[in-house]
C-alpha cells in the first residue's frame with residue numbers, strides 16, 4: 001500500500017450560467033496491492049467527492065460543468081457565445 005499526497009488546481013466553467021471558478025484540492029492517491037488507485041479529495045480539509053466525477057455549479061447547481069487546467073477560465077469564457 002502506497003499513498004501519495006498531491007495538490008491539484010482545477011478550473012471549472014458552468015455550461016448553463018457561465019459561472020467560472022477555480023479550486024485547489026488536496027488529494028491522497030492510494031495504490032493497493034492489486035494496483036488499484038483510489039483518490040480521496042479534500043477541499044479546505046473537508047472530504048469532498050471527486051470534482052472530476054460529480055462537479056456542480058455553486059451558482060445555479062447545474063451539473064453540466066466543463067473542467068480545465070487552472071488559469072484557463074478567462075480564455076474559455078471569451079470563446080463562449
Ligand SMILES: [Zn+2]
Pocket residue numbers: 014015016017018019057058059060061062
Ligand atoms: Zn451555473
